[in-house]
Amino acid sequence: MSVRKPFEQSYYPPVPTKFTKFFRTNIVYQFFRFLILNIKMLRMVRKH
Amino acid sequence: MARLLILGAGIAGQTAALHARRKLSRKHDVVVVSPNSKWNWIPSNIWVGVGYMKPEQVTFPLEPVYKKTGIVFHQAKAVSIHPEGDSTTSNPYVLIECTSQEKLGQKEKVTYDYLINATGPKLNFDATKGLGPRKNSLSVCTYSHADETFKHLSESIERMKKGENQTFLIGTGHGNCTCQGAAFEYLFNVEFILRKNNVRDKAKIIWISNESELGDFGMGGMFLKRGGYITHSRIFTESLYTERGIEWITQAHVKEVMEREIVYENLDGEEISIKKDFAMLLPPFSGVGLKAFDKNNNDITSQMFLPNGFMIVDGDYSKKPYEEWKPSDWPKTYQSPKYKNIFAAGIAFAPPHSISKPMTNPNGIPIFPTPPRTGMPSGVMARQIAYNIVDMINGKADEPKRKASMANMGAACIASAGAGFFKGTAASMTMYPIIPDFEKYPDSGRDLRYTSGEIGLAGHWIKHFLHIAFIYKAKANPLWVVVPE
Numbered sequence: 117m118s119v120r121k122p123f124e125q126s127y128y129p130p131v132p133t134k135f136t137k138f139f140r141t142n143i144v145y146q147f148f149r150f151l152i153l154n155i156k157m158l159r160m161v162r163k164h
Numbered sequence: 165m166a167r168l169l170i171l172g173a174g175i176a177g178q179t180a181a182l183h184a185r186r187k188l189s190r191k192h193d194v195v196v197v198s199p200n201s202k203w204n205w206i207p208s209n210i211w212v213g214v215g216y217m218k219p220e221q222v223t224f225p226l227e228p229v230y231k232k233t234g235i236v237f238h239q240a241k242a243v244s245i246h247p248e249g250d251s252t253t254s255n256p257y258v259l260i261e262c263t264s265q266e267k268l269g270q271k272e273k274v275t276y277d278y279l280i281n282a283t284g285p286k287l288n289f290d291a292t293k294g295l296g297p298r299k300n301s302l303s304v305c306t307y308s309h310a311d312e313t314f315k316h317l318s319e320s321i322e323r324m325k326k327g328e329n330q331t332f333l334i335g336t337g338h339g340n341c342t343c344q345g346a347a348f349e350y351l352f353n354v355e356f357i358l359r360k361n362n363v364r365d366k367a368k369i370i371w372i373s374n375e376s377e378l379g380d381f382g383m384g385g386m387f388l389k390r391g392g393y394i395t396h397s398r399i400f401t402e403s404l405y406t407e408r409g410i411e412w413i414t415q416a417h418v419k420e421v422m423e424r425e426i427v428y429e430n431l432d433g434e435e436i437s438i439k440k441d442f443a444m445l446l447p448p449f450s451g452v453g454l455k456a457f458d459k460n461n462n463d464i465t466s467q468m469f470l471p472n473g474f475m476i477v478d479g480d481y482s483k484k485p486y487e488e489w490k491p492s493d494w495p496k497t498y499q500s501p502k503y504k505n506i507f508a509a510g511i512a513f514a515p516p517h518s519i520s521k522p523m524t525n526p527n528g529i530p531i532f533p534t535p536p537r538t539g540m541p542s543g544v545m546a547r548q549i550a551y552n553i554v555d556m557i558n559g560k561a562d563e564p565k566r567k568a569s570m571a572n573m574g575a576a577c578i579a580s581a582g583a584g585f586f587k588g589t590a591a592s593m594t595m596y597p598i599i600p601d602f603e604k605y606p607d608s609g610r611d612l613r614y615t616s617g618e619i620g621l622a623g624h625w626i627k628h629f630l631h632i633a634f635i636y637k638a639k640a641n642p643l644w645v646v647v648p649e
Contacts, residue, residue, distance in 0.1 A: 129406045139620070141587060146620050146621040149620055153626055156594050
């Protein structure tokens with residue numbers, strides 16, 4: 117399904133490349149992101 | 165002996181009750197009043213709404229937990245607060261009305277030394293004509309609403325499998341709604357489930373919202389460092405919608421919901437109608453309608469609550485233009501200025517003003533989100549209130565010392581965009597502070613070292629993990645205290 121229709125609202129925003137989409141659900145990369153996100157959230161928790 | 169009375173057993177009420185019970189010796193009472201017999205992990209209701217979870221997976225009965233921890237539980241709704249007692253007693257009390265089958269409708273007086281109002285919101289479906297599950301739209305605000313919504317979603321999917329086209333309208337059902345995040349999650353989960361059922365091509369999905377722009381989420385949006393740029397969340401959010409072929413309507417006040425159509429007004433004052441087959445529209449929130457009376461039985465509700473029913477606490481409620489708003493306007497201890505032994509936590513406290521810029525259309529209708537104060541901030545403020553009360557009961561302090569202003573608090577938010585261990589994704593966002601501070605952070609209002617956003621499978625894992633962890637904690641299982649708010 118094409119996401120962009122010329123001069124309509126969907127024409128202007130950035131859309132991810134295949135490469136970006138692939139890494140969103142790549143298990144190895146996402147496991148690494150899981151660790152990073154947990155650290156980010158724990159930093160937030162420690163600020164309270 | 166002192167008694168702490170907590171009204172409400174949601175995220176704020178449960179957090180306050182468990183921390184207070186843990187810290188107070190058994191000679192003091194901790195009493196919880198809640199009209200519901202079950203605790204509900206509300207952030208997972210959206211998964212009930214798409215059939216990924218059953219209502220039993222997002223709820224558990226409260227009574228066994230309170231029995232185990234030594235908390236007194238009344239299944240009842242609070243009717244009125246009497247902070248000075250009445251003509252027969254000088255003890256402050258709350259009048260409650262039982263909601264359990266055995267004692268349905270019975271009224272009781274529950275006295276207190278300290279009171280926390282954590283009643284959460286009233287789902288004000290009546291604010292919009294035709295809005296709500298008993299009328300012409302659906303909701304995911306409660307687990308039962310979400311379960312009913314899933315049945316309607318399943319019917320729509322069946323119709324599409326037979327070749328029918330369907331229009332899905334998801335978003336906010338009034339110009340003053342909050343909790344856009346929950347509607348956003350539901351929208352993306354519906355889109356995900358339609359793809360999974362191979363019927364996406366039969367569905368037109370439209371987001372409708374009172375936000376001024378996509379990505380506002382009631383917090384005026386946020387700035388993120390991405391790809392060498394500092395980018396507003398609007399760009400990030402528009403990209404997510406475009407990628408999924410979802411249309412969006414912002415700056416909308418839904419005026420009426422009919423069986424197959426909705427009518428909304430935009431910021432230009434135009435009235436527009438859209439056809440729909442399926443509508444999940446969140447209602448605006450108001451206070452639960454608690455009344456307050458003084459010793460002589462005079463109604464003092466307006467001295468303790470704002471007209472919207474939320475409790476006045478230690479914020480700056482003076483009317484001033486957006487340009488003069490300051491982070492210091494936001495409450496720090498959540499103590500009632502009139503009665504020092506009363507506090508409010510979570511949605512129950514009255515925010516001094518919105519976070520997003522207020523906007524009104526030429527017909528005088530305000531169209532902007534009210535501030536979100538659920539989840540993490542709600543738990544943090546409840547814990548600090550409980551600790552302050554414990555200190556005061558134990559004679560360690562005579563006034564609340566710990567502070568939990570949303571202007572000095574960060575938040576982490578995981579917004580599901582589809583559920584599944586391998587194919588699911590969620591947007592993981594962190595921000596600091598919740599209330600933008602343009603004096604300290606002139607360009608973005610927030611500290612960019614702590615403000616971030618990304619979408620991926622890791623976010624789904626975290627959301628699922630948090631579901632398990634927070635239910636574990638709310639059940640007061642061993643070592644619950646290590647799970648942060």
